[in-house]
Amino acid sequence: MATDIEIARAATLKPIVEIGASLGIPATHLVPYGHDKAKLSAGFLKSLADRPDGKLILVTAITPTSAGEGKTTTTVGLGDALNAIGKKASICIREASLGPCFGMKGGAAGGGYAQIVPMEDMNLHFTGDFxxxxxxxxxxxxxxxxxxxxxxxxxxxxxxxxxxxxxxxxxxxxxxxxxxxxxxxxxxxxxxxxxxxxxxxxxxxxxxxxxxxxxxxxxxxxxxxxxxxxxxxxxxxxxxxxxxxxLLKNAMQPNLVQTLENNPAFVHGGPFANIAHGCNSVVATKAALKLSDYVVTEAGFGADLGAEKFFDIKCRKAGLTPDAAVVVATIRALKLNGGAAKDQLDQPDLARLTSGCANLGRHIENVKQFGVPVVVAINHFTSDSEEEIAAIKAYVEATGTEVVVCTHWADGSKGALELAEKVVTLANEGNSQFAPLYSDDLGLFDKIETIAKRIYRAEDVLADTKIRSQLDQWEQQGYGHLPICIAKTPYSFSADPELRGAPNGHSIPIREVRLSAGAGFIVVICGEIMTMPGLPSKPAALSIHLNEKGEIEGLF
Missing domain, CATH: 3.30.1510.10 (Domain 2, N(10)-formyltetrahydrofolate synthetase)
Known part of the structure; x- marks a missing residue:
């Protein structure tokens, strides 16, 4: 199969005015950045205020591993599949940061035949927002x-x-x-x-x-x-x-692009989920909800970081009510969470898979704590055996949750049609009883403990007198109502990236707290997490170059 960048380069893109027209956006209200991307004008955004909202679908995932989960790929595949079954759907994701793009993550526009394009522009300078x-x-x-x-x-x-x-x-x-x-x-x-x-x-x-x-x-x-x-x-x-x-005037306007199947995608904003709140912009999400019947969005990393912050910060602050959630998992990543070696992930291993399923079960439980209906999407790899697929299906169904095997990476929208049907059913049943995990008037340290114990399953939170005094002082200054944004490793429920699976009884050590009074939350830095990452020993930048035709190679 062709690489992601080869697939993206071979795509037939429609002029962005046609993508806008599919949502009822007049060409005069699009600010074009070339032929295939544009911003929505501020005047048009204001004109949408009285329109009804569509259904909001969150795509989240299990704890990330080097084996890959395909959260963005599933977001794109689901959005394309909803359009394929006749629904008016849009996708909302974050913009890519140059740091991880040239570091270890590579591109952030989906993969295979479930991508947002133009892929090279999105992963590099895009429209200059960053x-x-x-x-x-x-x-x-x-x-x-x-x-x-x-x-x-x-x-x-x-x-x-x-x-x-x-x-x-x-x-x-x-x-x-x-x-x-x-x-x-x-x-x-x-x-x-x-x-x-x-x-x-x-x-x-x-x-x-x-x-x-x-x-x-x-x-x-x-x-x-x-x-x-x-x-x-x-x-x-x-x-x-x-x-x-x-300086931020134009950056406030949402960016409109398209998928490989020429469906609308809003790509705007990009806070990290391990050290920030990990969601695309409120203005893009709200615009998409006014223009579409279904909006598929995602939150960074696993549900313990991304989904929790999406619910407790973004939805709380913006008054959004999610109608359904998708938890993405791969058999490879679950085996790695269960203790399998990285070089053995293509080998059938029901014991490791069963052990790793505890991680998926924890994420399902956590999303349900917010009162949001859940469906699990198994992002299929060719190495997945029928026995392993049957085992994960049995595990998920035992939790009272529906599960669907998806092949959108290889098949595009055709590989996610069943998932689209399940999501439509969940969203339209009206069973969402969404509520944040904690109330605004709970004390700041109590909010931290609530997240640590209910989401991470920690036994306690370690904070010295200086940190506790700082939290008390902020409460006295009138900031006690703010939500918490925990910065910690995305690779474990704990603050130790090596502690995989679904650990219990660990401690969450707080190293520092920061008041983001403008954003409206308290950042709680835990463990060894860094707000300025470093490059790995072999950064992705080593493989990124221009070929003899002047085309970009190495983005993935």
């Missing part, structure tokens, strides 16, 4: 240093600047740096660091804002530093919010 976020973030950093250099009328304590710079690349050498060396004219030396762009609070704000007015308010709410009396200094205090909004 560059706008990077520029806005770093403009604020520059204005903070400049404010201190000239007058410091806000009395910023240079020891308590909390705003960091960002770059959309995995670069471990930038995690901790010293700025303003070289003499008086360069300012006051200070310790700071870089995060990856997708971990920036600006990215989270972009993805949670309803419009430009809301965007500027949220940017103004960013806490950039503290004074000597420990009172917060906000972005608006140094006048940076207006210019940041200008």
């Amino acid at each position: 560059h706008a976020v990077t520029s806005a973030n770093n403009l604020l950093a520059a204005m903070i240093d400049n404010h201190i250099y000239w007058e410091n009328t806000q009395n910023i304590d240079v020891r308590r600047i909390v705003w960091r710079r960002v770059a959309d690349m995995n670069d471990r050498s930038l995690r901790q740096i010293t700025t303003s060396l070289g003499g008086v004219s360069n300012g006051f030396p200070a310790e700071t660091g870089f995060d990856i762009t997708v971990a920036s609070e600006v990215m989270a704000i972009l993805c949670l804002s309803e419009d430009l007015t809301d965007l500027q308010k949220r940017l103004g709410d960013i806490i950039i530093a503290y004074r000597r009396d420990r009172s917060p200094v906000f972005c608006r205090d140094i006048g940076a919010d207006g210019a940041m909004t200008v």
Whole structure:
């Protein structure tokens, strides 16, 4: 079979105005970026307010492994299949970050015959949204240093600047740096660091804002530093919010592209799920719901990180109510979760598969805790045996959950027709009783414990007095109502990436807490998770190049 990039390159794309027309978007309300991608105008987005919403479907997955789960591939395959059975459906996913693209993950547009195109553009610079976020973030950093250099009328304590710079690349050498060396004219030396762009609070704000007015308010709410009396200094205090909004003006408009089967896909925003809230933008999701009968979206990594944050942060903040959820699993990944060696995944191993199914069962239970109906999609690999398929089906059905084998990677929409029918039935039965895991008025540490114990099945949360005091202080300052965004390894329910399967009784150690007052959540950093990743020993960048025809090779 051809590679992902070969399949994408061979696709016949329709002009983006035709894709827009399929949703009833006039060409005059599309801002084209070439022939195959466009942004929706702000005026058109406002005109959708009074339309009814379609059904919202979340695609999530088991704990990710190097064997692959195919969450985005399933999202695309399901969206195409819903259109194939005569439903008006759109797809909503995040934009790809250059860091993991050149690091270890590769592309983020699906795979096989279930992809969103143009694949090369989506995985690289796309419409420039990430560059706008990077520029806005770093403009604020520059204005903070400049404010201190000239007058410091806000009395910023240079020891308590909390705003960091960002770059959309995995670069471990930038995690901790010293700025303003070289003499008086360069300012006051200070310790700071870089995060990856997708971990920036600006990215989270972009993805949670309803419009430009809301965007500027949220940017103004960013806490950039503290004074000597420990009172917060906000972005608006140094006048940076207006210019940041200008930089993000176009980035706020959702991007419209298409699948290989020429169905509409909104690709907008991109906060990481292990260190941020892991969902595409609210404005794109809401626009899709107004324009479609069914909207298929996804949340990053496994359901313990992505789905939990989708429900507890995005849906809570945006007033969204999901109608159904799909949990994606592969037999290969379940065997790896069950203790199989990576080089033995193509060999039948019912014992390891059965052991690994506990991980799938845990994710099913967790999604059901939110009151959302669930169906399991087995993303089929050619190495899957009939005995293994029968075993996983029996396991899932014993939990009272329906399960479907899907072959959309190889067959496109034809391979996900049964899944589409199941999803339509679930969504239209009206059985969703969605509710977040915890209430707004629960204490901040109690919220953390609720997630740790009910989602991760931890025995306790380890936090020193300094962290607990910080949480108490934020509650006293009026931030106690905010939801929690836990940053931890995506490779385990625990904070230890080597602890696979469905562990119980472990502890979740909190290393640091950060207040994202503009985005509207508390970031809780656990274990060894980094907000600036590093490149692996053999990064994907080593395989990415231009061939003799000037075409990109190595993206996958």
